[in-house]
Amino acid sequence: MIKPQTLKGFRDFLPAAAMARERLLDIARRVYRSYGFSPIDTPALEYSEILLGKGGDESDKQLFRFRDQGDRDVAMRFDLTVPFARFAAQHLNEIGTPFKRYHLATVWRGENTQKGRYREFMQCDFDTIGTESNAADVETLLVIHDLLDAIGIERFTIRVNNRMVLNGLLETLGLTGKTVGVLRALDKLPKIGADAVVAEMTERVETTNEQARQIIALTRLSGAPDEILTTLESHLAGNERGLTGTKNLRELFAVARHVGLPPERIQLDVSIARGLDYYTGTIYETFLNDLPGIGSVCSGGRYDNLAELFTSQRLPGVGASLGLDRLLAALEELGLLPANVSTPAPVFIAQFQAERLGDYQRIARVLRAAGINAEVFPEAKPVGKQLKYADRKGFRIAVIAGETEFANGNWQVKVLATGQQETVSDADLASRIQALLS
Amino acid sequence: MIKPQTLKGFRDFLPAAAMARERLLDIARRVYRSYGFSPIDTPALEYSEILLGKGGDESDKQLFRFRDQGDRDVAMRFDLTVPFARFAAQHLNEIGTPFKRYHLATVWRGENTQKGRYREFMQCDFDTIGTESNAADVETLLVIHDLLDAIGIERFTIRVNNRMVLNGLLETLGLTGKTVGVLRALDKLPKIGADAVVAEMTERVETTNEQARQIIALTRLSGAPDEILTTLESHLAGNERGLTGTKNLRELFAVARHVGLPPERIQLDVSIARGLDYYTGTIYETFLNDLPGIGSVCSGGRYDNLAELFTSQRLPGVGASLGLDRLLAALEELGLLPANVSTPAPVFIAQFQAERLGDYQRIARVLRAAGINAEVFPEAKPVGKQLKYADRKGFRIAVIAGETEFANGNWQVKVLATGQQETVSDADLASRIQALLS
Numbered sequence: 001m002i003k004p005q006t007l008k009g010f011r012d013f014l015p016a017a018a019m020a021r022e023r024l025l026d027i028a029r030r031v032y033r034s035y036g037f038s039p040i041d042t043p044a045l046e047y048s049e050i051l052l053g054k055g056g057d058e059s060d061k062q063l064f065r066f067r068d069q070g071d072r073d074v075a076m077r078f079d080l081t082v083p084f085a086r087f088a089a090q091h092l093n094e095i096g097t098p099f100k101r102y103h104l105a106t107v108w109r110g111e112n113t114q115k116g117r118y119r120e121f122m123q124c125d126f127d128t129i130g131t132e133s134n135a136a137d138v139e140t141l142l143v144i145h146d147l148l149d150a151i152g153i154e155r156f157t158i159r160v161n162n163r164m165v166l167n168g169l170l171e172t173l174g175l176t177g178k179t180v181g182v183l184r185a186l187d188k189l190p191k192i193g194a195d196a197v198v199a200e201m202t203e204r205v206e207t208t209n210e211q212a213r214q215i216i217a218l219t220r221l222s223g224a225p226d227e228i229l230t231t232l233e234s235h236l237a238g239n240e241r242g243l244t245g246t247k248n249l250r251e252l253f254a255v256a257r258h259v260g261l262p263p264e265r266i267q268l269d270v271s272i273a274r275g276l277d278y279y280t281g282t283i284y285e286t287f288l289n290d291l292p293g294i295g296s297v298c299s300g301g302r303y304d305n306l307a308e309l310f311t312s313q314r315l316p317g318v319g320a321s322l323g324l325d326r327l328l329a330a331l332e333e334l335g336l337l338p339a340n341v342s343t344p345a346p347v348f349i350a351q352f353q354a355e356r357l358g359d360y361q362r363i364a365r366v367l368r369a370a371g372i373n374a375e376v377f378p379e380a381k382p383v384g385k386q387l388k389y390a391d392r393k394g395f396r397i398a399v400i401a402g403e404t405e406f407a408n409g410n411w412q413v414k415v416l417a418t419g420q421q422e423t424v425s426d427a428d429l430a431s432r433i434q435a436l437l438s
Numbered sequence: 439m440i441k442p443q444t445l446k447g448f449r450d451f452l453p454a455a456a457m458a459r460e461r462l463l464d465i466a467r468r469v470y471r472s473y474g475f476s477p478i479d480t481p482a483l484e485y486s487e488i489l490l491g492k493g494g495d496e497s498d499k500q501l502f503r504f505r506d507q508g509d510r511d512v513a514m515r516f517d518l519t520v521p522f523a524r525f526a527a528q529h530l531n532e533i534g535t536p537f538k539r540y541h542l543a544t545v546w547r548g549e550n551t552q553k554g555r556y557r558e559f560m561q562c563d564f565d566t567i568g569t570e571s572n573a574a575d576v577e578t579l580l581v582i583h584d585l586l587d588a589i590g591i592e593r594f595t596i597r598v599n600n601r602m603v604l605n606g607l608l609e610t611l612g613l614t615g616k617t618v619g620v621l622r623a624l625d626k627l628p629k630i631g632a633d634a635v636v637a638e639m640t641e642r643v644e645t646t647n648e649q650a651r652q653i654i655a656l657t658r659l660s661g662a663p664d665e666i667l668t669t670l671e672s673h674l675a676g677n678e679r680g681l682t683g684t685k686n687l688r689e690l691f692a693v694a695r696h697v698g699l700p701p702e703r704i705q706l707d708v709s710i711a712r713g714l715d716y717y718t719g720t721i722y723e724t725f726l727n728d729l730p731g732i733g734s735v736c737s738g739g740r741y742d743n744l745a746e747l748f749t750s751q752r753l754p755g756v757g758a759s760l761g762l763d764r765l766l767a768a769l770e771e772l773g774l775l776p777a778n779v780s781t782p783a784p785v786f787i788a789q790f791q792a793e794r795l796g797d798y799q800r801i802a803r804v805l806r807a808a809g810i811n812a813e814v815f816p817e818a819k820p821v822g823k824q825l826k827y828a829d830r831k832g833f834r835i836a837v838i839a840g841e842t843e844f845a846n847g848n849w850q851v852k853v854l855a856t857g858q859q860e861t862v863s864d865a866d867l868a869s870r871i872q873a874l875l876s
Binding site for chain 2: 019021139259362
């Protein structure tokens with residue numbers, strides 16, 4: 001006999017967890033589609049040369065890479081951005097630009113599993129490529145907002161910044177050439193505090209103490225976005241790139257206000273740089289106010305050229321990615337997942353008389369036609385045992401009928417949480433259950 | 439520069455194809471859930487010993503198998519049944535029985551790609567395990583029916599049989615011990631005809647000519663299920679297993695009639711055996727009447743023990759699997775896929791004045807709140823160019839506003855297929871577009 005086990009870093013999804021994940025995926029799909037993003041899919045396996053060197057040394061080491069039956073050097077995708085770059089270059093004539101796509105799919109990384117990280121997880125990306133218009137950046141913000149809102153999270157904050165503003169400030173402070181080091185240090189501000197960041201900047205990046213203090217002060221500006229932007233603009237006077245950044249941010253906040261997003265959900269945070277050298281314009285990070293420690297659950301930004309390694313055509317774009325697993329963990333911690341429900345059906349139909357299977361399935365179909373999911377128990381076991389099963393799975397209502405009910409054309413309807421029971425006629429069953437469920 | 443290409447046997451899904459597939463997955467999910475099947479998921483990678491030897495030599499050769507970073511012998515799943523067996527054995531205490539699950543996921547097989555077969559494809563399985571009750575077999579039929587019906591296929595036939603009946607007939611004909619050979623030959627009946635099957639049986643399986651003719655005559659019985667069953671029962675007199683099979687089939691057809699399934703969609707076909715030795719009771723195959731040549735699009739059956747290689751607990755069950763890719767190809771051939779639509783949004787909002795982005799996004803949100811997907815074009819290009827984009831993507835309605843419309847608080851609404859255009863007030867836009875779309 002073979003021991004049934006999963007690989008280290010891999011996991012099964014049992015019904016309750018799988019349903020929670022399906023719900024999030026469904027919402028993501030619905031919100032992305034509502035903005036006109038189209039789905040695409042790419043293979044789990046790619047030629048290794050497509051994936052290698054795209055995420056740094058660490059990423060290369062983490063690749064699940066092997067030789068296939070045809071001795072091809074292949075690897076499993078470690079993210080959805082690199083396959084999208086390959087896809088965009090390969091199908092550019094068919095897809096045209098601008099092109100808006102979403103991609104919900106599994107990726108694999110042979111990571112150290114110590115920190116509760118998994119080697120298999122899902123990403124939920126959306127991107128608009130082939131346009132430099134700030135309208136796409138603004139829309140990305142709206143999508144992130146609507147996504148979190150649709151998931152049912154009340155208190156969240158999308159922090160927005162623009163790399164052009166950051167770079168402009170660095171230029172005006174005479175820190176050009178030290179950008180990467182300064183941004184890397186700045187990224188640690190919330191974790192290690194201002195003094196440690198100053199120390200890192202002066203020691204490792206060789207800024208002056210004054211330069212370090214100034215850039216930290218500027219990136220720590222807080223308050224209404226328009227006020228912060230006015231302060232930044234006075235510092236950026238004459239710096240064209242920086243002023244394009246503030247102009248784009250002004251438009252973003254103006255549209256967010258105009259369409260009615262709650263202002264407390266959108267903040268300008270000049271300190272965020274998102275480590276990567278990849279982003280060149282707007283940057284987004286999203287935090288749950290009640291659980292900021294888990295980090296950003298939806299991040300992204302604008303980049304200059306998606307597919308430069310695969311095509312000579314320039315493909316600028318902007319997008320973001322929902323961290324599905326992190327968000328699921330957060331929802332669980334916040335008590336926003338239904339506990340102990342492992343069935344997608346609220347209604348349980350007990351099987352009392354085996355020879356009446358046709359009637360049980362008939363009434364189940366009446367409920368299904370009314371949009372109510374209903375399960376018929378497969379065996380005519382004692383009803384007590386069947387109700388125990390129903391309780392354990394989290395059904396909300398049990399429907400029961402024996403000889404008397406069949407003779408009178410009605411059903412016993414039992415609300416499982418309260419034990420409350422009533423007799424309902426066959427014709428009224430769907431509407432009564434709908435009322436009980438709502 | 440790296441050549442952007444996919445591996446042999448692998449493919450990208452562009453928006454139109456990805457949307458068609460998402461629609462089928464969504465329907466499968468909805469129908470499975472409506473019967474109380476819960477989702478589960480398992481990893482793409484398993485220890486190789488879990489997967490090896492479960493699908494025969496051919497399947498072993500087709501495994502994408504390699505050593506991971508921890509030198510573990512791992513492989514990508516080639517179906518969803520073997521991982522489900524491992525899953526059921528591993529989590530039996532948590533899931534309990536009966537257990538109803540569905541699993542929609544990707545599998546990989548390094549197959550010969552000549553016949554338009556792919557090395558990566560999706561399976562959509564549903565199963566009820568932990569019960570021998572025929573009620574689960576009956577329900578499996580109902581699920582298959584509702585699935586095809588929900589997909590929008592009018593003319594399909596589910597062919598049902600029961601291995602106990604077939605085995606019983608073989609016993610009464612004195613063919614016990616030759617079952618596998620006879621069934622394998624019978625399976626070819628529709629392809630090679632009766633004479634060739636008789637030849638194969640007499641030559642390879644060493645039946646008599648009379649035995650071969652008799653079993654073929656019995657398996658070719660046609661007509662109303664109850665009449666066929668009566669004939670079979672007279673042949674099976676005294677054969678308990680065979681008569682259990684006919685009794686189960688009687689109940690299946692009785693319930694199907696009772697709940698109102700169109701009788702022409704459900705046929706008793708005593709000839710189908712589904713090759714595999716795996717099935718032990720009811721068997722299902724589903725054919726599209728207008729495209730029978732593509733083979734069964736939804737097949738399955740009852741089996742005795744799902745997880746015998748992983749646990750000593752017996753887990754009988756019944757289930758079926760929707761052949762997603764085959765069905766997609768069929769829908770395309772039957773013209774049942776919307777042609778040339780690569781957007782999930784019916785409404786296109788042109789960007790006429792860049793400084794009005796807030797108003798374009800505001801009206802888009804009004805439409806989205808009314809359940810209408812709407813895309814705002816990201817650039818204020820000439821409207822003609824924008825409408826060309828909208829046409830190419832398959833949008834149905836364009837919404838346009840410039841200075842005059844903003845001054846008057848209204849919008850130009852253009853039906854793209856007809857060119858018909860009208861002026862609609864801001865307040866009426868959602869309801870007017872809803873009317874135009876329906």
